[in-house]
Amino acid sequence: MENMNALKNDLQNCCEHMSQYEIAKEEIVIPEVLPRRQSENSKEAAKKKTKTREQFLEHRRKNASNLLRSCANIIESLGEDITREGIKKTPQRMAQALSFFTEGYEMSLSEVVNDAIFSAESSDMVIIRNIEIFSMCEHHFLPFFGKLHVGYLPRGHIIGLSKIPRIAEIFSKRLQVQERLTVEIGQAIQEAIKPLAVGVILECTHLCMVMRGVQKPGSSTVTSSMLGLFREDGELRKDFLSSINR
Ligand SMILES: [Zn+2]
Known part of the structure; x- marks a missing residue:
């Protein structure tokens, strides 16, 4: 204040x-x-x-x-x-x-999700890989961009697949740091469908690093956020990570 x-x-x-x-x-x-x-x-x-x-x-x-x-x-x-x-x-x-x-x-979560929540027939893992992400570094006002991977274990509900990139946009189209963006996407999915587990992996190149020579072109920053069983259960987390790297 x-x-x-x-x-x-x-x-x-x-x-x-x-x-x-x-x-x-x-x-x-x-x-x-x-x-x-x-x-x-x-x-x-x-x-x-x-x-x-x-x-x-x-x-x-x-x-x-x-x-x-x-x-x-x-x-x-x-x-x-x-x-x-x-x-x-x-x-x-x-x-x-x-x-x-x-x-x-x-943008608000409820408007973006807009009733695209459906009953789940199983609690098998849902994985969405390679979602394109563009955001703005709040420290240098320059873009960072890369790939987003999301996985979750349904607890009775799934969300329309096209909604995951839209949810990510609520937070990527703001002044951001990659770490917070990763956490916010995970929390929003958690809030929308309350799954048993949510995992978010974000791999980005930051122009503020590359253009200023702090980071070599082609290198990237990886951040992750694990909620629920992915945080508690090492085996499940391993399954999630290997599904993403497959
Ligand atoms: Zn920066």
């Missing part, structure tokens, strides 16, 4: 010194609480979620021109000529791209 106020003050001071950019005079609004995933089956939570999302969208609407100006500022600050033919419309394209990369903040 204190940090938030400090940031707000900094931004306002900063704007006062940037009159050449004709920064709008309206107060800068920084959302103090970004919408988070809420538990399902709760009307109260659903109501709250809708409201939070509306607030989020409202924040985006209010700040659209701010974002555009900020993108132009970045390009100019780097020494480029913002009026140059090829770059003239870049702030607009950049703002649209950034909004798209972060639209996961406005």
